[in-house]
Amino acid sequence: MTKYAAPGEAGSVVAFEPRYDHFIGGEYVAPAKGAYFENPTPVTGKTFTEIARGTAEDVDRAVAAANGAAAAWGRTAPAERAAVLNKIADRMEQNLEKLAVAETWDNGKPVRETLAADIPLAIDHFRYFAGAIRAQEGSISQIDDDTVAYHLHEPLGVVGQIIPWNFPILMATWKLAPALAAGNCVVLKPAEQTPASIHVLIGLISDLLPPGVLNVVNGFGVEAGKPLAQHKDIRKVAFTGETTTGRLIMQYASENIIPVTLELGGKSPNIFFADVASAQDAFYDKAQEGFAMFALNQGEVCTCPSRALVQSSIYDRFVGDGVARVGKIKQGHPLDTDTMIGAQASNDQFEKILSYIDIGKQEGAKVLTGGEKSDLGGELSGGYYIQPTVFEGDNKMRIFQEEIFGPVVSVAKFDDYDDAIKIANDTLYGLGAGVWSRDGSTAYRAGRDIQAGRVWTNCYHAYPAHAAFGGYKQSGIGRETHKMMLDHYQQTKNLLVSYSPNAQGFF
Amino acid sequence: MAVNRVDLTEDAAALLRRLAADHGPLMFHQSGGCCDGSAPMCYPAGEFRTGGSDVHLGDLDVAGVPSPVAVWMSAAQFEYWKHTHLTIDVVPGRGSGFSLEAPEGVRFLIRSRLLTDDELTELDDN
Numbered sequence: 001m002t003k004y005a006a007p008g009e010a011g012s013v014v015a016f017e018p019r020y021d022h023f024i025g026g027e028y029v030a031p032a033k034g035a036y037f038e039n040p041t042p043v044t045g046k047t048f049t050e051i052a053r054g055t056a057e058d059v060d061r062a063v064a065a066a067n068g069a070a071a072a073w074g075r076t077a078p079a080e081r082a083a084v085l086n087k088i089a090d091r092m093e094q095n096l097e098k099l100a101v102a103e104t105w106d107n108g109k110p111v112r113e114t115l116a117a118d119i120p121l122a123i124d125h126f127r128y129f130a131g132a133i134r135a136q137e138g139s140i141s142q143i144d145d146d147t148v149a150y151h152l153h154e155p156l157g158v159v160g161q162i163i164p165w166n167f168p169i170l171m172a173t174w175k176l177a178p179a180l181a182a183g184n185c186v187v188l189k190p191a192e193q194t195p196a197s198i199h200v201l202i203g204l205i206s207d208l209l210p211p212g213v214l215n216v217v218n219g220f221g222v223e224a225g226k227p228l229a230q231h232k233d234i235r236k237v238a239f240t241g242e243t244t245t246g247r248l249i250m251q252y253a254s255e256n257i258i259p260v261t262l263e264l265g266g267k268s269p270n271i272f273f274a275d276v277a278s279a280q281d282a283f284y285d286k287a288q289e290g291f292a293m294f295a296l297n298q299g300e301v302c303t304c305p306s307r308a309l310v311q312s313s314i315y316d317r318f319v320g321d322g323v324a325r326v327g328k329i330k331q332g333h334p335l336d337t338d339t340m341i342g343a344q345a346s347n348d349q350f351e352k353i354l355s356y357i358d359i360g361k362q363e364g365a366k367v368l369t370g371g372e373k374s375d376l377g378g379e380l381s382g383g384y385y386i387q388p389t390v391f392e393g394d395n396k397m398r399i400f401q402e403e404i405f406g407p408v409v410s411v412a413k414f415d416d417y418d419d420a421i422k423i424a425n426d427t428l429y430g431l432g433a434g435v436w437s438r439d440g441s442t443a444y445r446a447g448r449d450i451q452a453g454r455v456w457t458n459c460y461h462a463y464p465a466h467a468a469f470g471g472y473k474q475s476g477i478g479r480e481t482h483k484m485m486l487d488h489y490q491q492t493k494n495l496l497v498s499y500s501p502n503a504q505g506f507f
Numbered sequence: 508m509a510v511n512r513v514d515l516t517e518d519a520a521a522l523l524r525r526l527a528a529d530h531g532p533l534m535f536h537q538s539g540g541c542c543d544g545s546a547p548m549c550y551p552a553g554e555f556r557t558g559g560s561d562v563h564l565g566d567l568d569v570a571g572v573p574s575p576v577a578v579w580m581s582a583a584q585f586e587y588w589k590h591t592h593l594t595i596d597v598v599p600g601r602g603s604g605f606s607l608e609a610p611e612g613v614r615f616l617i618r619s620r621l622l623t624d625d626e627l628t629e630l631d632d633n
Contacts, residue, residue: 037610053610164542165602191542192602192609221543221605242544243581244536244555245604251556265541302541348600348614352546359591359619398619401587402545428539428583474540474583 004097004335007048007105014102016049020199022058022218025065026211032057037220039196042108042343043334045382051195054219056227059187062215063233066158066185069212074155074183078133081181085130088205089123095204096120101335102200103169108343108384109297110334121463122173125481128465129177132483146500152493155183156235159489160228162221162249163198164240165191165345166300166405170463172198174480175238180213182489187215187234189225193346221245232256236489239263240302242403243474261478261488263302263471265403266431269424270294270305270460271414271446273437277314286458287436291322293460294409295329295341295388300349302475303432305460307400308411309423315413319392322411323368326388331374341407343383350384353406356399357389365393365410395423403429417442421449430472434460453479510629512622513565513578515595519615522597523549524571526607532574535595536561537617538604539584547595547615548606552577564593590627594618 005011019036021028035053040046052058073081092099100114109118141149161175168190179186190198195218202216217224229237229252239249240263253260276287294305310318334342344350350373357371370389375381388407391399400410414420424433430452437443437458447455453470456462463469468482478488515523527533532552538544548555552574557563562585566575578595580588600614608615622630 037612166542220609221602222607223610226605241542241604242538242540242546243584244538244548245543246540248550248555248605265539265544346601348546348598348603348616351598351600351614351616355616355618356545362619362621396587398587398591402539403541404545405541428587 002337003333004101004111006043006335007101012101014098014105014200016102016196016200019050020196020218021052022054022062023199023202023206023214023216024058024062025068025215026206029061031055032061037192039106041105042345042384043105044379045347045384048105049196052218054189054217054224058217058219059224059227059231062187062217063158063231065212066187066215067233069210070155070157070185073185073210073213074157076183078136081183082130082134084208085126085177085181087208089126089130091204091208092119092123092126092201099169099197099200099204102197104334104342106194106197107165107168108334108345110339110342112337112339113297115337118167118170122170125173125177125465129181129486132486133181136483136486143496146498148497148499150495150497152495153182153486153490154493156489156491157184158234159184159186159236159238160231160234161186161188162225162228162237162239162241163188163190165193166297166302168194168197169201171240176214178485179238179489182486184489185213187217187228189217189219189228192218192220226252229253230255234258236260246476259488261480262476263431263478263480264474264476265302266429266452266471266475267307267401267403267427268303268305268432268434268452269307269309269427269450270434271309271420271424271436272311272314272318273420273439273442274311274313275438276436277318278438283438288321288325290434290436290460291318292325292329295326295407296461298341298344298386299407300345300405301461302403303454303461304403304405305432305434306404306409307395308409309414309420310411311420312413312415319368319411323390326369326390329388331385331387332376333380341388343385344406345384347384349405350386353386353404353408356402356404356406357408360391360393360397360399360410363393363397363399365391365397365399368392368411370407395426401427417446421446425451428473429475431470431475432456510626511565512630513567513593513595515567515569516597519595519597520569522608522611522613523567523569523576525611527572530607533572533576533607535576535578535615537578537580537584539581543602543604546603547578547617548604549608549615550606567595590622591619592622592626
């Protein structure tokens with residue numbers, strides 16, 4: 001076991017600045033209106049830095065800086081942009097612990113996860129898109145013997161990106177890496193709940209990017225996010241969040257006739273077919289871990305497997321073992337490397353989860369374990385901790401239909417294959433799903449029948465680059481973490497060229 | 508008193524009075540999905556374009572707020588929510604999409620209870 005020193009204590013691997021301004025045009029600039037807001041760590045609830053409270057004036061300045069850099073950056077050779085992304089990745093790798101501890105302190109998630117997942121995945125993402133842009137090709141179509149259509153990729157120009165708080169650095173990377181690789185300049189707004197860790201990253205990489213290519217405007221959604229989404233000089237908006245804001249962003253985008261990519265959450269089914277329990281072996285153990293995955297990142301994942309569907313013939317045993325497995329999840333200080341789940345990211349998130357646990361109980365769902373907040377004592381008493389919770393109930397209950405975004409799973413049984421698929425698809429969302437079976441045919445058919453963009457099959461919560469991630473139904477538009485995301489950040493230029501010396505014959 | 512689907516706490520009413528003084532007439536749209544979702548979003552009235560895919564849950568008459576505050580939800584989401592009564596509350600908080608209250612350091616929140624059989628009958632009759 002290792003426990004990292006908290007930022008601000010002696011020996012900490014990261015030191016936050018007392019205040020962060022906006023990063024615009026390659027330098028830090030104070031907010032136009034001079035206002036700041038306090039940023040608490042969810043680990044203890046105590047403020048550790050203050051953040052510029054951005055407004056439309058700051059967004060204008062950032063978009064102008066990005067616009068000023070766009071022409072030159074868009075013309076750089078793909079090899080040059082790839083080299084920059086690779087250098088960013090190298091710099092992050094050299095500072096893995098620093099970034100991991102910063103992310104844990106800002107978000108509340110365990111450092112075990114930021115060390116092993118968030119930051120390594122972000123590093124790999126920059127490398128993946130560095131490779132993808134080098135390997136990207138346009139296309140040539142022969143129209144006739146004298147006429148050729150050339151299709152070339154061009155950057156969009158300046159794009160706006162609004163980042164969620166659940167994986168602040170990784171979600172920023174999912175959006176930044178393809179946008180920068182494709183030759184765009186970016187104005188990025190971090191979530192107001194987790195605005196600080198991205199600035200630790202900027203501090204490490206700002207010398208690698210030409211001024212204006214990457215700009216960060218902090219602030220609240222309504223004051224900084226909205227003017228960014230509405231700005232007439234951006235060519236695309238990327239957003240991860242929820243449905244109402246997603247619709248509003250589409251509405252604003254319609255005013256400027258620009259594209260959007262949206263990732264708006266889910267209520268992911270995790271289906272366990274009976275043959276999972278046909279032996280007590282490594283695979284059964286893996287499936288049990290898959291059941292407990294709802295608690296990963298405190299449940300604050302858009303693809304949280306928050307509906308576990310278990311075949312009736314194995315239900316009692318499998319769920320009994322699953323609840324025991326959940327009981328072994330270690331909740332504790334997020335900077336302790338043994339801790340498996342940490343703090344919820346904010347007080348309102350904490351309150352919202354408790355309100356859903358309340359309606360779950362009112363609707364008659366049975367609490368199999370958890371169902372309360374946790375008081376971990378000492379300095380952690382001021383933080384936002386919830387017990388991993390397993391509900392048993394019916395898919396029509398609201399806890400089966402709404403994204404609670406906490407360490408809460410709702411479990412129901414199904415009788416046969418058709419029943420499983422019917423329940424799995426009885427949801428507004430279609431982002432993620434899990435299918436567990438020893439029978440490859442069953443697993444394949446279920447994966448195809450579930451209306452969701454990502455179906456983990458005999459695994460869960462893996463997020464490698466080069467596997468497309470995105471939603472069906474109300475879960476959004478677009479596919480991230482794959483080279484196809486480059487298309488969402490590029491225009492297609494068609495040169496239609498005649499090599500004939502002769503007139504076309506019309507006039 | 509007539510049966511309603513949505514109500515608010517006194518703390519939420521006080522916050523609406525402050526927001527209405529700054530922003531004029533207001534509306535709510537209940538969000539679904541991740542991050543700041545599954546929570547009510549408060550906008551200047553008309554800012555969020557409702558349409559055929561939305562249900563109007565009711566209008567909140569708030570003392571000191573000149574215009575009623577309309578509460579909306581997507582029809583698809585309403586199908587899963589219609590057996591519950593909603594009370595808009597407010598808690599200390601940090602972020603909320605583009606909702607108006609976030610800079611105040613607070614966050615609207617939905618508290619729910621099951622509608623009684625009598626309430627459901629009366630709502631169905633209307």
